[in-house]
Amino acid sequence: MKIGYMVPQFPGQTHVFFWREIAELERLGAEVELLSTRLPPIGLISHGWSGEAIARTEYLGRPKLAASLPALARIPARVWTEARRGGFLSDLILCAEPARRLARRCAARGITHLHAHSCGRAAMIAALARLCHGGPTYSVTLHGPLSDYGPGQALKWRGAAFGTVITRRLLAEVGAELGPEVAGRCVVRAMGVDTEQFVRNVPYAPPVPGAPxxxxxxxxxxxxxxxxxxxxxxxxxxxxxxxxxxxxxxxxxxxxxxxxxxxxxxxxxxxxxxxxxxxxxxxxxxxxxxxxxxxxxxxxxxxxxxxxxxxxxxxxxxxxxxxxxxxxxxxxxxxxxxxxxxxxxxxxxxxxxxxxxxxxxxxxxxxxxxxxxxxxxFDARLGARAIFDRVAATARATARSDRRAVPPAHALAEARS
CATH class of the missing domain: 3.40.50.2000 (Glycogen Phosphorylase B;)
Structure with a gap:
């Protein structure tokens, strides 16, 4: 199973939990391809593993207007209408060409599913790649209130195979804002911590009155x-x-x-x-x-x-x-x-x-x-397992759907005769 794993401005200062999850997905047997929008500011690249992460990551980069025109032409009229009414025309235009590049990258690398660890522009790029360019199935993770991730949430979630949310509170918000059908495709699972790494190397010494x-x-x-x-x-x-x-x-x-x-x-x-x-x-x-x-x-x-x-x-x-x-x-x-x-x-x-x-x-x-x-x-392994299991279930469902869409051999023979 080859999974595309997309994080905006990766690897940033707070992204160690993504790196843990990637390692656990690979331990479970997934082949993980790292994708990102662009590098973070240099002052935020701070981890010992950052160099390895950068070397492994495909950066979509900023859109180029001339190259965007064919991608913009692929967006359905109903989506343009939705964007005008929802106030996300600029996001739609900015994401169109990276979405085309993403779909091509996934096809070239054999990526069958993409997980966007964001509900911002990264999620819109994933949605447009699927909708307009036949890109892979995709999923998203909601790390905070929907309002923090900009407009166009209905478009981002509509085509998602599933979503993960980090708290029950956020799941309730997804249901209220986007409807029970979308919430029904979500699982509550937080990003976690490597409890084998984050463990005391000396016994805890409580504070002493009068000492610092x-x-x-x-x-x-x-x-x-x-x-x-x-x-x-x-x-x-x-x-x-x-x-x-x-x-x-x-x-x-x-x-x-x-x-x-x-x-x-x-x-x-x-x-x-x-x-x-x-x-x-x-x-x-x-x-x-x-x-x-x-x-x-x-x-x-x-x-x-x-x-x-x-x-x-x-x-x-x-x-x-x-x-x-x-x-x-x-x-x-x-x-x-x-x-x-x-x-x-x-x-x-x-x-x-x-x-x-x-x-x-x-x-x-x-x-x-x-x-x-x-x-x-809140062990990191639990979050990775939730994504791995859901991606595997999506792959099985897609395979069943594809088999149903292909006529049996005898029907093809009759059609030719």
Whole structure:
């Protein structure tokens, strides 16, 4: 079974879970062909495996207007009408020529199914490749609210053989927005973590009163990730006499020349220059080392579809403090395997971290429960298996349909006579 695996701007700083899934799909017996729209900014290419991933990936590149004209002519009139009414004409035009190239690439490489790990333009390219150029069957994964991935969702999902969504909350949104028939073709399965890789190499040592409290956060530098609020929480902890130190792994979407500057200014305003460290985009080994050294993992996102970084910390038996926003509550049960606080509330975040700092036994209990939770329900192998099984089922259904479409030999003989 040969699967095309398409991720926008691959390999980016947050794409380690894709790499894990690719490895597991191959272990299951799939032959995986990597595809992407284009490379990410250079500052976001940070992993030890990035070079191998780039060498394996076919990049569709930006569309060229002259080359787009034949592809645009293949789009049915009803789709043009839908795009005008739905406000995605520009997306349709931009995706037409990459879709033609994608279909040709899949045909040349014998790719029988394409999985688009996005519901943005990558999904539209997959849909147009199938609809307009006889491309392979395809599927999509929804990683966040539909509104985050632009218009034209009905077109993207209509031709999909199946979809995966990372939370029950998102499945309900798909049903409400696109109808029960589409939701019925979806399975809830989150991207997971390699629980054999993300494991402690030293026993967890809880915080000691009076000693430095090491807090670790890992997420791209973006306002919605709540790094500014987490910094404010650190300032509150320091004001209460707690020697808090915060390391943040992640870079902004512009490769370090965007939102990072605003965070650096906020660090200076709060007087935290010697307490908050922006690490930039780092590889998986560095993330693991920081988690092994930390007392607490904290993330103050305004909203979070689910959170692979939470899973990584939990897999390392590290007590986590997160926000009750988006789908996080489907991963973390407050007081049982982590602590949840309201989003955009530095005071609540500071109180939760201070509570853990004052209760070493509670830290140990949360860490043990967190490790068990992730190992049981969020291992990366589960997500790969869900895609593998669905692709195999799609291949079987397509083969049955093809056999029904071919007349039996005796009918052909009669027709010739």
């Amino acid at each position: 409290l090491r807090i670790f956060a890992c997420a791209r530098l973006n306002a919605v990730k709540g790094h500014a609020e987490l910094m404010e929480a650190v300032a509150l902890l320091v004001a209460r006499g707690i020697d808090a130190r915060l390391d943040i792994a992640g870079e902004d979407d512009d490769g370090g020349v965007g939102y990072r500057g605003m965070l650096e200014a906020r660090i200076a305003e709060l007087g935290l220059g010697d307490r908050v460290n922006l690490l930039g985009a780092v590889d998986e080994a560095e993330v693991l080392a920081r988690m092994n050294a930390a007392h607490v993992f904290a993330l103050a996102s305004w909203h979070e579809p689910l959170g692979v970084a939470y899973m990584e910390a939990m897999s390392c038996a590290l007590p986590v403090v997160g926000t009750a926003a988006g789908g996080v509550a489907e991963l973390i049960t407050d007081g049982e395997d982590g602590v949840l606080v309201p989003p955009r509330d530095p005071e609540a975040m500071a109180a939760a971290i201070a509570g853990l700092a004052a209760d070493p036994e509670h830290c140990l209990r949360l860490g043990r429960a967190a490790r068990l939770r992730v190992a049981m329900a």
